[in-house]
Amino acid sequence: MTLPDIGIVHMNGISESWDSTSTSHDQAETRGTDVEIEKLKNLARLLPYSVESHSQMQQLLDFIIKRICQAVEAQDYDVGFLQWDTMLA
Numbered sequence: 001m002t003l004p005d006i007g008i009v010h011m012n013g014i015s016e017s018w019d020s021t022s023t024s025h026d027q028a029e030t031r032g033t034d035v036e037i038e039k040l041k042n043l044a045r046l047l048p049y050s051v052e053s054h055s056q057m058q059q060l061l062d063f064i065i066k067r068i069c070q071a072v073e074a075q076d077y078d079v080g081f082l083q084w085d086t087m088l089a
Contacts, residue, residue: 061088064084064087064088065088067080067084067087068081068084068085068088071083071084
């Protein structure tokens with residue numbers, strides 16, 4: 001049984017190669033997280049929608065957590081907590 005080559009990503013006519021065999025384990029360790037960040041940047045570029053920056057994502061997460069804490073303090077579990085918990089999920 002032959003498996004399909006999933007090392008190439010095709011989206012909207014753009015082709016990207018994800019050949020993990022070309023990088024040895026030692027080289028990947030020395031690069032640290034640079035390889036992973038480049039992969040995420042490439043994936044974000046291929047998405048058909050925009051991706052918010054890290055600071056925007058962190059601000060939104062802080063806002064949602066603040067609203068969850070306020071709902072718990074007010075003991076508003078039915079509407080408030082469920083709404084913000086759903087937003088977090």
